Amino acid sequence: MTLNGFIVLNNGGIPLYSKFIDIDLTIDSLLLGGFFSAIQTFVKELDDTKESFINEMQVHQIIFLYREIESLLFVGIKNSKEDFKSTLIVFEYMIWIFISKYQNTLKKNDTEVSLFNSFDDLFIKYRTSKEKDLKKLLLKESIGKNLLQGILNNLTNYFPIKELIKLEPDYLKIIGKELILVSFNITSEKEESIIENLKMKVTNLYGPGMFESLLKSLKNK
Helix, strand or coil: CCCCEEEEECCCCCEEEEEECCCCCCCCHHHHHHHHHHHHHHHHHHCCCCCCCCCEEEECCEEEEEEEECCEEEEEEECCCCCHHHHHHHHHHHHHHHHHHCHHHHHCCCCCHHHHCCHHHHHHHHCCCCHHHHHHHHHHHHCCCCHHHHHHHHHCCCCCHHHHHCCCCCCEEEECCCEEEECCCCCHHHHHHHHHHHHHHHHHHHCHHHHHHHHHHHHHC
16 A cells, blocks of 8 residues: 655646655656646647546656646656556555645645745655544544534545535545545634534434544544
């Protein structure tokens, strides 16, 4: 379960963050960013729909994973097909954590790359982690930054994820199969409205105590 590289590009193709470990890539990250953006632009020119997007590309033994979320292009790099499904999980958690950690900076559209250097420690520590450890990190990054995100990612244990997203599809996004991301462009009023709707949903099905218990647990942590 290993991710060898992680790149984040803004909507202009400029790299905001890049890190490579145990992989020989001597090309400049700015050139890589231009290359990845050009590929996606070419695909969209062929078929301009939301589904028109390359998710994966292999060059010799190197595999490139692509995801476009919140007007950012994320690229994961893996040096072999070995344990590929697990690598994909790591990649998806890295996307979620990056956006959650830097949501205020990303909202300002700040392209000062030094602002994202602190992500190195997280990438190095968790690029080979098991999913249970990534889930702990996800909860930690939610606390104190976005209560709604913490609530939603806990409620996936009780409701189908697509059912939760339907509450506000313009602001709630699915990363992979089981991670919910709250858009960093959401207003505080909209967040409060979604939390109230979630409270009603949980209370109607599980009774009044469960939602309060979940809130208390998150706030205590």
